[in-house]
Amino acid sequence: MYYKSFDFIVLVATSYFVVSGLIRGFFGEITKILSIGISIAVSVFAMLKFCMLGNKLGSVAYYSSVFGVPIIIFLIVGYILLGISSKLSNMIGKSHFRSLDRFLGIILGLIKIFILVVLFIKISDEFYPDFTQYIEKSIVYKWVSSSHVIAKYINNMLMNAYDFIGTCFDKLICCFTKQN
Numbered sequence: 001m002y003y004k005s006f007d008f009i010v011l012v013a014t015s016y017f018v019v020s021g022l023i024r025g026f027f028g029e030i031t032k033i034l035s036i037g038i039s040i041a042v043s044v045f046a047m048l049k050f051c052m053l054g055n056k057l058g059s060v061a062y063y064s065s066v067f068g069v070p071i072i073i074f075l076i077v078g079y080i081l082l083g084i085s086s087k088l089s090n091m092i093g094k095s096h097f098r099s100l101d102r103f104l105g106i107i108l109g110l111i112k113i114f115i116l117v118v119l120f121i122k123i124s125d126e127f128y129p130d131f132t133q134y135i136e137k138s139i140v141y142k143w144v145s146s147s148h149v150i151a152k153y154i155n156n157m158l159m160n161a162y163d164f165i166g167t168c169f170d171k172l173i174c175c176f177t178k179q180n
Contacts, residue, residue: 006135014113021109025101027092029108031085039078043070048172118144118154122162 021029047070092101121144124131135141144151 004138006138007140010113010117010138010140013116014110017109017113018106019109021105021107021112022102024105025089025093025098026104026108027101028085028089029105029112031089032082035078035081035085038081039074042077043074044172046070046073051172114154115158118151118158121145122155122158 024032047066050066050069092098117140121135121141124135136145144155
């Protein structure tokens with residue numbers, strides 16, 4: 001019963017990402033992803049810089065500068081970059097490459113949902129093994145867990161990214177514990 005619901009949710013999410021890719025196009029989707037990624041990177045960098053200030057500030061000023069300022073930086077940088085990306089994607093939308101841009105946007109939408117589903121399944125396998133019993137009969141789970149070459153490659157790539165992000169968070173936590 002639950003496995004059918006999981007397949008249905010994946011189907012609805014796939015439809016959303018495909019339609020979003022069709023409407024925005026490849027260039028619009030890529031610039032949106034890049035602007036969010038750059039905003040996150042700049043705000044994390046700012047958080048680390050404020051974290052290095054340590055106890056030179058008072059505790060309220062320290063925590064507000066470590067958490068509040070990066071959020072504000074994220075919003076400002078994200079707003080500016082999304083504005084620029086929307087202008088650029090409008091220019092691409094008016095060019096002769098519009099149909100190719102939309103087709104590649106559909107392909108990118110399929111790639112994004114595939115990565116999200118693989119991440120969801122890997123996280124549920126690792127952290128919520130009791131939940132896995134509800135979705136392991138689904139078609140999507142069987143394919144992602146199979147020995148298919150593409151699924152194996154994406155799984156390995158995502159696990160490497162997962163390890164890298166975990167290492168970054170460990171360093172960030174060490175930075176906080178040294179200061180307090």
